[in-house]
Amino acid sequence: MNLSLPFLNLANLPDWLSVSLVVIDILIRLTVIFWLPYNRKPVVALGWLMAIFYIPYVGLLAFLVFGSNLVPKHRLSRQRTMNSIIKDAIEGDEAVLGSPVLSEPARVAANLNYKLGALPLIGGNSFELRHDNNAALLEIAEHIDRARTYVHFEFYITGLDATTEPLWDALIRAHQRGVAVHVLIDHIGSRKYPRWKELQRKLNQAGVPWHLMLPLKPWKGQWQRPDLRNHRKIVVIDGEMAFTGSQNAIDRTYNLPKNLRKGLEWKDLSFFCTGPVVHELNAVFVSDWYAETKELLLNEIDADIEAHEDPTQDSQRPLAQIVPSGPGFETENNLRLINHLIYNAEERIIICSPYFVPESTLLQALTNMALSGIDVTLIVCEKGDQFLPIMGQRSYYEELLRSGVKIQQYPGPTVLHSKFMIVDDELTFIGSSNMDPRSFALNFEVSTFIVSPSMVKELEQVAQEYIADCKRLRYDEWIYRPVRYKVMENVCRLWSALL
Known part of the structure; x- marks a missing residue:
């Protein structure tokens, strides 16, 4: 039985080495089941467990290098x-x-x-x-x-x-x-x-x-x-x-x-x-x-x-109010603020983000508000500069569109790198933070929470200028995109859990 390293033929190895590899493989799997999920989001832990179970040695090495978000x-x-x-x-x-x-x-x-x-x-x-x-x-x-x-x-x-x-x-x-x-x-x-x-x-x-x-x-x-x-x-x-x-x-x-x-x-x-x-x-x-x-x-x-x-x-x-965030602060404080603002919207929400890979609470917040009749608009890049994040974010479009979220794609080759959110006629959030797991958990970010009707008007004018150049996605068109794109999007979506 070959539990790991399928590219090796254990029959060609000495018995002691074959047994050692199998024992090590079993120990790795048992150890990570008890150790890895501690204090991690279930989806993140599951992603790493899948990687380690499929390719134990490579997966474990990758986890040891990239799996911890702790700073010194x-x-x-x-x-x-x-x-x-x-x-x-x-x-x-x-x-x-x-x-x-x-x-x-x-x-x-x-x-x-x-x-x-x-x-x-x-x-x-x-x-x-x-x-x-x-x-x-x-x-x-x-x-x-x-x-x-x-x-x-x-x-x-x-x-x-x-x-x-x-x-x-x-x-x-x-x-x-x-x-x-x-x-x-x-x-x-x-x-x-x-x-x-x-x-x-x-x-x-x-x-x-x-x-x-x-x-x-x-x-x-x-x-x-x-x-x-x-x-x-x-x-x-x-x-x-x-x-x-x-x-x-x-x-x-x-x-x-x-x-x-x-x-x-x-x-x-x-x-x-x-x-x-x-x-x-x-x-x-x-x-x-x-x-x-x-x-x-x-x-x-x-x-x-x-x-x-x-x-x-x-x-x-x-x-x-300046909002510093990152591993040096309480867990994902920028995400907590964003979700709070979304859930307290009464009329509209506009979000502009070049990398939009929502984790479960943000996705649920946006779809809940759209289903409740709040006008939710998302402005994103059509192509962007990074393949994995762009393809990963596309995998969320179908659910967002089905719930009533309006998705506006800014055309390439321009990379729309602006990052802001407008809620109703008073609240805005602008800064360096994207709407993705990296900005919520891994990057040190700085954003500004502003309470000001005048700033809302200025940012709304910016948003409308962007939208004038955008192509709006339609649910009835999006669901018929080629199957090869759907497969690639969902594969990239799995990687987003490992950030």
């Missing part, structure tokens, strides 16, 4: 320290600062975010959306050239190219004139892009303080799950202005030959902001810097976030 203990400890510092600095330990007039869903959402993320909902902010990736990078460079005290710069993907050179030069100039510049770059996220080594040399030669986030260098004792990444995008200047959203610090083509051949260009949605929310974004950066370096930037953090007293909270001064 020292990172968790530093995150808790920063959360305590921030909460201790906020007088009264309140989830909502000031005395704003809030709907009950907004107030409950703020309490949830504060409990899981440590940052309060606060008024007195302003936001300016940006749609053009390359132009936004140049604008950041202009702001950096006016910096007086500090610049905090953190991105998942960065590159050195014609578009970003003015940005890097501005950072170097700021450092040379005495501005405290600190740069964080995700290791795996950025290393594959052209001129990566040249960028490192440029920063080192200029003496700019910079560090890799979640570095994967086992020979230096730096190791965690390889695909556990910091996906955040943050720029904070002097504590007065900040930039965040879905956009990376690289040319809109990402400068890869395959992208250039296909004509791919990324379309993002990010924003500049002022007001107390800037200090919250800065707190996230300082937390990440502390996690990577053990250095606490006490001179460059204003944890003493003050409320801007404005009881009426008119539409020109939105309330906002």
